[in-house]
Amino acid sequence: MKFQQNLNDLSNQYEDMVEQEDQYIVKLQTCGELMMDTLAVISMKAGMLHLETVKKVTRSIHAIEQELYNELFYIRLEKSLLSNKMRQME
Numbered sequence: 001m002k003f004q005q006n007l008n009d010l011s012n013q014y015e016d017m018v019e020q021e022d023q024y025i026v027k028l029q030t031c032g033e034l035m036m037d038t039l040a041v042i043s044m045k046a047g048m049l050h051l052e053t054v055k056k057v058t059r060s061i062h063a064i065e066q067e068l069y070n071e072l073f074y075i076r077l078e079k080s081l082l083s084n085k086m087r088q089m090e
Contacts, residue, residue: 010082013082020075
């Protein structure tokens with residue numbers, strides 16, 4: 001009984017990690033789309049834009065994207081560890 005409860009708990013944690021992973025993938029896709037759109041605007045209107053502001057905005061988007069990749073890495077690491085624990089319990 002206790003064994004099954006522990007396995008269920010791990011399984012629930014794993015499913016939470018899968019959901020978080022999916023959310024971070026969508027966030028990263030959104031960041032990528034925003035960066036591509038921003039670069040397209042820069043390409044078309046660079047001469048009319050304040051260069052330092054353009055650089056600051058693109059660096060900010062890039063920094064957010066890197067932060068999301070780091071979070072995704074830790075989610076995937078935790079998910080892998082949970083998967084290993086569940087396999088050991090089977």
